[in-house]
Amino acid sequence: MATTKINGIQIYYEWLPHSTAVHTIVLLHGFLSSSFSFRKLAPLLRKHFSVLTVDWPPFGASEKPKSYIYSYENIAATIDGLIQELTPGQVVLAGHSMGGQLALQLLARRPKAAEKAVLISASSYLPRAKKRFIAASYLPFAEFAVKRRLEKSGVEGNLKQVVWDQSVIDDEMIGGYGRPFEERSIFQGLTRFLRHREADLAPEQLRELSTPCLLIWGEHDRIVPLRIGQRLAADLPNSRLDIIKKAGHLVPEEKPEETAALIAAFVFNS
Secondary structure, eight states, rough: EEEEEEETTTEEEEEEEOOOOOOOEEEOOTTOOGGGGGHHHHHHHHTTSSEEEETTTTTTOEEEEEEETHHHHHHHHHHHHHHHOOSEEEEEEEEHHHHHHHHHHHHHHHHHHHGGEEESSSSSSSOOOOOHHHHHHSSSSHHHHHHHHHOOOOOOHHHHHOSOOGOOOHHHHHHHHHHHSSSSSSHHHHHHHHHHOOOOOOHHHHHTTOOOOEEEEETTSSSSHHHHHHHHHHSTTTEEEEEETTOOOOOHHHHHHHHHHHHHHHHHOO
């Protein structure tokens, strides 16, 4: 567990080296999440790979300065800088949900950033926020409106939306996902993220990506439905889609063993 300054911001990361591994798996969490979401998956991957988990801004334990531009382009540049500073050997990007979109944005920015990519329930085809919401982000106390919106459903309510098997939700899970939202800075960062975030990559941009991609999707994903994964697999020219049964959106939490096995097979055998 450490931080380093990249692109003018302190980034929190967890580096789990493997003494003989050729590949490093870079794990990028989803929206409203952090490296905590990989606590089950990372140890399994570490059996075969070095593993780097990143809290990308404005989430987790990374800094959330007002001066930072929370755009996909800038966040991807920040992650890319961290990867180049820390990771020897061959890199495999693995992004969950919005982390998957960030992986795609990074590959569009620098195709040689990774040898392969794993997109786990990756958010795709989202437009930029509507102009009225962007304008509202400049209003005084906009961060409190964001906070109230999130507090309506609460951490446990949000978790119930992203998992298929409700029995996996326990106190540790609720605490781990809720802890980053105990500080005011996260809501300031989210307000700026709403303001700065571009649209997801367009289909014509996806079709230009030649990096081999494995798409992993939960059969019962209600956040990024399976049809999005099927569309993404059709648009990415060098990809395949694997569907995990009896899983929702939070696949690394619900099916870590199956997810790790699919990733290992993809890296070593394809």
